[in-house]
Amino acid sequence: MEILTASAGSYPRIGSTVDKQKHRQAYTQLEKGEINREDFERVQDEITKEAISEQTKAGLDIVTDGQIRWYDPVSHLARGFEGCEINGLLRFFDTNFYFRQPVVKGKLHRKESMLKREFDFAKGVSRKPVKQVFTGPYTLAKLSINRRGDDFQGLVDEFTEAVAQEVKELAAAGVGIIQVDEPAILKHPKDFKILSASVEKLAARKGKARLALYTYFGDAAPLFEEMLELPVDVIGLDFTYSPKLPAEVARRGCEKSIGLGLIDGRNTRIEKEEEVLKIIKRILPSIKGRTIYLNPSCGLGDFLPREIAFEKLRNMVAIAKKAEEMI
Amino acid sequence: MQNKLKKLGLKLPPLPTTTVGSFPKPPYLLEARKKFDAKQLRESELRLLEEQATKEWIAAQEEIGIDVLVDGEMYRGDMAAHFAAAMSGFKTSGLVRSYGNRYYRKPIIVDEVKWPHPMTVDWWKFSQKLTKKPMKGMITGPYTMMDWSFNEHYPNRKEACLSLAEALRKEVKALADAGAKIIQVDEPAISARPEELRDFALEAMKIVTKGIDAYFICHICYGAFEFIYPDMLELAVDNFDLETSNSELDLVDLFKEHPFTKDLSFGVTDVHTHVVEDVPTIEKRIRKVLEMLKPEQLWIDPDCGLKTRSREESLGKLRNMQQAVNKVRAELD
Numbered sequence: 098m099e100i101l102t103a104s105a106g107s108y109p110r111i112g113s114t115v116d117k118q119k120h121r122q123a124y125t126q127l128e129k130g131e132i133n134r135e136d137f138e139r140v141q142d143e144i145t146k147e148a149i150s151e152q153t154k155a156g157l158d159i160v161t162d163g164q165i166r167w168y169d170p171v172s173h174l175a176r177g178f179e180g181c182e183i184n185g186l187l188r189f190f191d192t193n194f195y196f197r198q199p200v201v202k203g204k205l206h207r208k209e210s211m212l213k214r215e216f217d218f219a220k221g222v223s224r225k226p227v228k229q230v231f232t233g234p235y236t237l238a239k240l241s242i243n244r245r246g247d248d249f250q251g252l253v254d255e256f257t258e259a260v261a262q263e264v265k266e267l268a269a270a271g272v273g274i275i276q277v278d279e280p281a282i283l284k285h286p287k288d289f290k291i292l293s294a295s296v297e298k299l300a301a302r303k304g305k306a307r308l309a310l311y312t313y314f315g316d317a318a319p320l321f322e323e324m325l326e327l328p329v330d331v332i333g334l335d336f337t338y339s340p341k342l343p344a345e346v347a348r349r350g351c352e353k354s355i356g357l358g359l360i361d362g363r364n365t366r367i368e369k370e371e372e373v374l375k376i377i378k379r380i381l382p383s384i385k386g387r388t389i390y391l392n393p394s395c396g397l398g399d400f401l402p403r404e405i406a407f408e409k410l411r412n413m414v415a416i417a418k419k420a421e422e423m424i
Numbered sequence: 425m426q427n428k429l430k431k432l433g434l435k436l437p438p439l440p441t442t443t444v445g446s447f448p449k450p451p452y453l454l455e456a457r458k459k460f461d462a463k464q465l466r467e468s469e470l471r472l473l474e475e476q477a478t479k480e481w482i483a484a485q486e487e488i489g490i491d492v493l494v495d496g497e498m499y500r501g502d503m504a505a506h507f508a509a510a511m512s513g514f515k516t517s518g519l520v521r522s523y524g525n526r527y528y529r530k531p532i533i534v535d536e537v538k539w540p541h542p543m544t545v546d547w548w549k550f551s552q553k554l555t556k557k558p559m560k561g562m563i564t565g566p567y568t569m570m571d572w573s574f575n576e577h578y579p580n581r582k583e584a585c586l587s588l589a590e591a592l593r594k595e596v597k598a599l600a601d602a603g604a605k606i607i608q609v610d611e612p613a614i615s616a617r618p619e620e621l622r623d624f625a626l627e628a629m630k631i632v633t634k635g636i637d638a639y640f641i642c643h644i645c646y647g648a649f650e651f652i653y654p655d656m657l658e659l660a661v662d663n664f665d666l667e668t669s670n671s672e673l674d675l676v677d678l679f680k681e682h683p684f685t686k687d688l689s690f691g692v693t694d695v696h697t698h699v700v701e702d703v704p705t706i707e708k709r710i711r712k713v714l715e716m717l718k719p720e721q722l723w724i725d726p727d728c729g730l731k732t733r734s735r736e737e738s739l740g741k742l743r744n745m746q747q748a749v750n751k752v753r754a755e756l757d
Contacts, residue, residue: 111527113518124525168524185696186523191616193530193572195523365517365532366576402518 098424101158102410102417103390105311105333105362106230106278107170107398108148108163109406117403120144120165141166142218149223151407156414159228159274159390162219164398168197170232170278171240175199178259179206184242190280190314192363194399199241205255213266220271228274229267230396233310234260234299235292236281250291257295261302268304276309276333280395283315289323300328309333311356313395318345330354331386335394336376337361346380354386358394360413365405367412370419377420391417425662425687426720428639432605434558438756439710439724439749440491442689444643444665445562445608446729447496447738453477474498475550482554484739489746492606492723493559495551497731503564503610504572505531511591513537517574531573537587539594545602552603561604565611565642566592566628567620572613581617582624589631600638608641609633609661615644618651630660641665641689645728654682665689667727679716688717691727692748693741698733700740706748719756724749 110120123140126132148163167173172183180203186195212229219227234256243252260277267275277299282292300308310324311333317324318341324332333356336342346355357380359373381389391413397406429436449457456473459465481496500506508514508531515534519527544563552559566588570581578584592609599607609632614625633640640661649656649666656664664686692709693701710724724745730738 109521111519121525121527128525188616194521197523364576365574399521402520404518 098384098389099387100389100391100417100421100424102156102414103159103228103274103356103392104152104157104161104163104230104396104410105313105356105358105392105394106161106164106276106396107167108152108161108165108396109398109401109403110144110148110163110165112403145219146222149219149225149227151403152410153223153225155407155410157225157410160219160223160225161228161230161396162215164230164396166215167398169194169399170196170396171237172197172199174211174232174237174260175241177208177211179208180204181241187240189399190284192314192400196240199237200244201241201252202244205252205259207259207262210263210266212263213270216267216270216272226273228276228309229272230276230278230311231260231263233277233279233295235288235295236279239281239285239288253291253295257298261298264299264306264308265302265304268302268306272306274307274309274331275303276311276331277329278311278313280312280314283312283317283320286320289320293323293327296327296329307331307354309354309356311358313358313362314338316342318342321345322349325349325351325353331356331388331390333390333392334358337363337394343376343379347383350383350385351380352385354388354390355384356390356392358392360391360393360409362393362395362397362409363400365401367405367408368416370412370416373416374419374423378423381423389420391420425639428662432637432639434605434639436491436558438719438753439722441746441749442490442492442560442723442725443485443494443742444645444691444695444725444727444729445494445497445560445610446500446731447481447494447498448731448733448735449498450477450480450735453498471499478547478551479554482551485742486555486557488739488742489750490742491557493551493555493557494562495547495559497562497729499547502528503612504569505529507543507564507569507592508573510540510543511537512540513577514573531569533573533575533577533584535577537577537584537591539591542598542602543595545595545598548599548604549602558606559604560641561596561599561607561638563592563595563599563607563609565609565614566632567616567625568611568613571616581620585624585628586631589628593632593636596632596636596638600636605638606641607633607636607638608643608665610643612643612645614642614656614659615649615652621652621655626658626660633660639663643689643728650678653678657682657685661686663687663689663723665691665723665725667691684717684721687721687723688713689723689725692724693726693745695726695728695730695733695741698737700737701744703744703748703751706745707751710748710752714752 152160238252307330309331313335316339335358477498570585641663642661643665645667
């Protein structure tokens with residue numbers, strides 16, 4: 098048994114001081130046509146390095162590229178498909194963040210490989226292992242408008258097929274952990290069979306990588322037992338919504354590795370050590386999987402100021418050190 | 425609710441027209457706000473320009489023939505941050521992403537939230553003096569204040585929301601005491617977590633409005649009504665102001681299934697497009713909703729604040745709206 102600290106996904110692009118606003122300035126320049134796409138990508142590279150270096154400085158065992166290049170968790174991938182247009186803004190679940198909604202009008206074809214490139218860059222500039230995080234096919238389909246006239250299953254199938262190719266390429270590139278985010282399932286538990294079939298197809302292409310399924314923005318307790326049946330190596334849970342979740346995990350036990358989203362990724366309040374340790378202590382005896390990942394409840398990039406995000410991660414690392422003493 | 429309006433001494437024509445709250449700030453005011461932020465302009469100087477812009481917008485509403493006026497919010501930035509800055513118990517965060525390249529400073533609740541003093545009454549009095557038509561009092565509601573803030577103080581969302589409700593009730597009371605007869609409580613976030621409506625959002629609204637002698641309008645924008653309708657009809661207000669033209673009027677279908685039991689301020693022009701809808705288009709929208717509701721239940725307005733439109737677009741939309749209403753009104757008599 099090991100406890101590792103990990104990022105859950107995105108990291109804030111900008112900070113509050115002038116020297117931390119390069120991404121925002123470059124974006125404005127790009128929109129005004131003052132710089133070209135290549136110039137902008139160079140800035141995104143630079144900010145990706147910054148995000149990785151801050152996560153490393155905070156002491157994380159596993160980092161991400163911070164999803165600096167992601168316009169939002171949905172349209173970033175949807176833009177990479179033929180057959181898909183990007184519509185207006187819609188609230189991202191119950192957050193204060195807005196994403197652009199995909200409208201699917203034709204058969205979905207991946208224009209080109211998307212995530213491997215992002216992973217290769219991050220791996221090249223990180224001292225720490227890089228986890229690749231992306232929104233899963235079920236949630237992509239759920240947050241899209243289907244104008245093709247076929248049913249939801251058809252849409253999930255096509256997103257799944259494309260994402261499975263991404264998984265295959267990532268595995269071949271040597272990714273350690275592939276994290277698929279499927280937050281939408283918590284609001285639509287009746288779709289679990291659809292999700293399950295989709296996850297199976299991704300798992301078939303994961304090669305030697307560990308496949309993690311993360312959910313957030315809802316109560317995971319009612320679905321926890323079913324999630325354990327999925328062919329994945331890690332289950333990631335958001336503990337900020339459900340006071341009953343620790344009891345459910347302790348009751349059912351967990352033979353898989355588990356991602357504990359005990360650090361609230363959407364609130365500036367810095368967690369108190371004892372409140373987090375209390376929950377870890379309670380569920381620790383029931384975890385039989387190889388690894389406990391301590392991570393924020395969701396990616397931080399779209400919800401917190403950068404300074405607070407860093408402070409949260411540093412605090413989380415300190416808490417993990419204390420938790421290790423309990424093993 | 426016509427009785428309530430009558431009891432308050434308000435005589436409004438059928439299908440009263442109003443607007444949701446904000447208007448675009450004129451260029452001279454935008455310039456002045458920048459200078460003020462850079463500490464190159466005194467507060468008193470900024471205030472004079474805000475008053476000038478407010479006068480201009482009140483004159484414009486009168487000229488068009490709007491029935492229930494607003495002050496246009498020339499002095500406001502963000503609708504939650506504006507109140508958070510005035511109340512005690514809040515501080516401001518660093519930059520948080522809203523979408524794309526848009527960032528804002530989100531309020532943080534760091535201590536018990538308290539009503540400091542009247543926050544909107546000064547502006548309300550100033551504006552009401554400029555017109556004989558009723559001027560709406562305007563506050564941001566407790567659920568939205570809670571949902572749009574970080575919470576470092578209260579143990580959960582419910583306690584944060586109910587404390588905000590207690591504080592905001594004092595503002596509503598102060599407005600009513602000053603003479604405001606129509607008060608709008610903006611709750612754009614109210615459908616964020618549908619289960620919380622019954623858990624505490626209904627209770628919060630009751631705290632804000634109960635026993636206060638005024639006609640209450642609750643403005644809700646950007647959608648997802650299907651999750652809280654018809655339960656939201658239990659909110660302790662008289663009138664719902666709903667964004668509808670931007671959601672292809674799907675509310676009308678909802679009303680067929682569950683009758684709408686309160687008054688409705690029906691949004692007939694889309695504030696998110698530069699296009700100024702022509703009079704027949706707006707007329708058609710009004711007639712469509714009249715198939716579902718009685719005329720005495722219905723108010724007409726744009727579907728949200730107009731602050732992101734230009735002055736010309738705003739005036740065009742309002743003129744056409746008023747003309748469309750006048751046409752439909754003529755047939756009602």
